Amino acid sequence: xxxxxxxxxxxxxxxxxxxxxxxxxxxxxxxxxxxxxxxxxxxxxxxxxxxxxxxxxxxxxxxxxxxxxxxxxxxxxxxxxxxxxxxxxxxxxxxxxxxxxxxxxxxxxxxx
Amino acid sequence: xxxxxxxxxxxxxxxxxxxxxxxxxxxxxxxxxxxxxxxxxxxxxxxxxxxxxxxxxxxxxxxxxxxxxxxxxxxxxxxxxxxxxxxxxxxxxxxxxxxxxxxxxxxxxxxxxxx
Numbered sequence: 075x076x077x078x079x080x081x082x083x084x085x086x087x088x089x090x091x092x093x094x095x096x097x098x099x100x101x102x103x104x105x106x107x108x109x110x111x112x113x114x115x116x117x118x119x120x121x122x123x124x125x126x127x128x129x130x131x132x133x134x135x136x137x138x139x140x141x142x143x144x145x146x147x148x149x150x151x152x153x154x155x156x157x158x159x160x161x162x163x164x165x166x167x168x169x170x171x172x173x174x175x176x177x178x179x180x181x182x183x184x185x186x
Numbered sequence: 187x188x189x190x191x192x193x194x195x196x197x198x199x200x201x202x203x204x205x206x207x208x209x210x211x212x213x214x215x216x217x218x219x220x221x222x223x224x225x226x227x228x229x230x231x232x233x234x235x236x237x238x239x240x241x242x243x244x245x246x247x248x249x250x251x252x253x254x255x256x257x258x259x260x261x262x263x264x265x266x267x268x269x270x271x272x273x274x275x276x277x278x279x280x281x282x283x284x285x286x287x288x289x290x291x292x293x294x295x296x297x298x299x300x301x
């Protein structure tokens with residue numbers, strides 16, 4: 075069965091500092107990997123996705139993620155965090171033909 | 187606006203009652219997924235429909251049921267409600283079955299409070 079682990083429940087980053095959110099997955103084949111962001115009171119918005127090819131993928135809002143097969147990881151990064159990035163971030167994994175499994179999320183707090 | 191519409195946005199009801207949550211998928215999407223989000227369990231997959239047929243079941247209680255209608259909208263029925271059913275219920279849709287063509291598009295959710 076597929077699973078996702080986001081080891082950090084909360085992360086606090088200063089505005090302007092870099093960010094890395096961790097995601098480790100368990101899946102038997104080449105996975106489809108996603109990062110979503112959820113702002114308070116909102117639904118989940120897709121930030122970026124990885125299916126195949128280049129292991130460094132670019133997303134919206136200046137985010138990027140790197141797929142590392144050897145480490146079963148798909149960490150999300152941003153070089154400079156803005157106060158508006160404060161939200162909850164979810165990593166998800168699954169086969170392309172069926173349902174996604176989500177991690178429990180990492181809450182990002184941005185300090186001035 | 188994601189294109190996925192969920193109604194109502196908020197629902198407060200008493201234990202033992204039955205409620206229906208509604209979802210209209212994004213135009214052109216054939217697949218609908220229901221997820222339950224709670225603080226302790228995170229996002230839990232409940233059930234998936236594709237073009238009117240049930241395709242996958244997750245951690246859905248027997249008290250819960252769903253269907254997808256010919257116009258592709260879906261309804262999630264929750265009965266004999268308990269306090270523990272209080273959660274945010276999300277609907278998501280995709281063009282095909284699964285996330286292969288770009289992931290899911292989520293609605294803004296229905297917040298259910300059982301008192």
